[in-house]
Amino acid sequence: MKTLYVIYDSSCGLCTKVRDWLRFQPSYVDLRLMAADSEETRRKFPTLPVGELAVVSGDGQVWIGDNAFIVCLWSLREYRLWARRLATPMLRPMARQAFEAVSRNRKSVSGLLRLKSEAELKKHLNEVTISPCALK
Amino acid sequence: MYIVESYVVYIVISLAATVLVARTLHRNGRVFLVDAFRGNAELAGSVNHLLVVGFYLINVGYVTQALTTDRNADTMRSAIELVSSKIGTILLVLGVMHFFNLYVFNRLRRRGLENLDGPPVPPDMHVVPQ
Numbered sequence: 001m002k003t004l005y006v007i008y009d010s011s012c013g014l015c016t017k018v019r020d021w022l023r024f025q026p027s028y029v030d031l032r033l034m035a036a037d038s039e040e041t042r043r044k045f046p047t048l049p050v051g052e053l054a055v056v057s058g059d060g061q062v063w064i065g066d067n068a069f070i071v072c073l074w075s076l077r078e079y080r081l082w083a084r085r086l087a088t089p090m091l092r093p094m095a096r097q098a099f100e101a102v103s104r105n106r107k108s109v110s111g112l113l114r115l116k117s118e119a120e121l122k123k124h125l126n127e128v129t130i131s132p133c134a135l136k
Numbered sequence: 137m138y139i140v141e142s143y144v145v146y147i148v149i150s151l152a153a154t155v156l157v158a159r160t161l162h163r164n165g166r167v168f169l170v171d172a173f174r175g176n177a178e179l180a181g182s183v184n185h186l187l188v189v190g191f192y193l194i195n196v197g198y199v200t201q202a203l204t205t206d207r208n209a210d211t212m213r214s215a216i217e218l219v220s221s222k223i224g225t226i227l228l229v230l231g232v233m234h235f236f237n238l239y240v241f242n243r244l245r246r247r248g249l250e251n252l253d254g255p256p257v258p259p260d261m262h263v264v265p266q
Contacts, residue, residue: 067257
C-alpha cells in the first residue's frame with residue numbers, strides 16, 4: 001500500500017484543522033488529502049457515501065467513518081501502535097462512539113474552538129479585493 | 137597456599153567462556169538482525185557489533201569484579217572447590233546475559249516484521265480506482 005486518499009469535509013473547521021495536522025505528520029504511506037465536495041474527488045470516487053470521512057487505498061479498498069479514522073492513524077509513524085490498540089475488541093466500541101460523537105457535533109466543536117473551515121477561508125479570500133498594482 | 141593458581145585458572149577459564157559465548161552471539165545474532173532490519177545488512181552489522189561490545193563490557197567487568205575472595209585455598213581440595221564455585225557463578229551470569237541478548241534480538245526482529253501487515257480493520261467497501 002503506497003498511497004492513501006483521505007476524503008474529508010471541507011466545510012468543517014475541525015476537519016480542516018486535523019487535515020493540516022495530518023499533512024505534516026511523518027507517515028508510512030503517501031497521504032493525499034482531498035475535500036469531499038471537490039471536482040477531483042467526485043471524478044475519482046463517484047460512488048463514495050456522502051457526508052462520511054473516507055479513506056481509499058490505491059487498489060480500491062475503502063474505509064468509512066471510524067474505520068477510516070483508524071486507518072489514518074495506522075498510516076502515521078507515531079500512531080500506528082495506537083491504531084492497532086483501538087482496533088482490538090476491547091477498545092473498538094469506545095473508539096467508534098468517540099469518533100461518532102465528535103463527527104456528529106463537528107460543526108459545534110468547530111464553532112466553540114473558533115476553527116475556520118477550508119470552505120470559509122476560500123470564501124473569505126475571494127471577497128478580499130486587491131487594488132490594482134500601482135506600477136503602470 | 138594455592139590462591140594465586142586458583143585466581144589464574146579462574147580468570148583464564150572465565151574469559152575464555154566469555155569470548156566463546158560472545159562469538160556465538162555475534163555470528164548467529166546477525167541473521168536475526170538482518171531479518172529485523174528488512175535486509176539492511178549494514179545496519180544489522182552495526183547494531184550487532186554494538187550489542188556485542190556491551191556484552192563484553194558487562195561480562196568482563198563482572199568476571200574481574202568477582203575474582204576477589206576471602207575463602208581459603210590452602211589445600212588442593214579447597215582450591216578446586218573455590219575455582220569451581222566461582223566459574224559456576226560466571227557461567228550462570230553468562231547464561232542469563234545470553235538469553236537476555238536473544239530476547240533483545242527477538243524483540244528487534246518482531247518489531248521489524250510487524251510493519252508488513254496491512255490496516256488493522258477490514259475495508260467497508262471496494263471501488264474501482266478511476
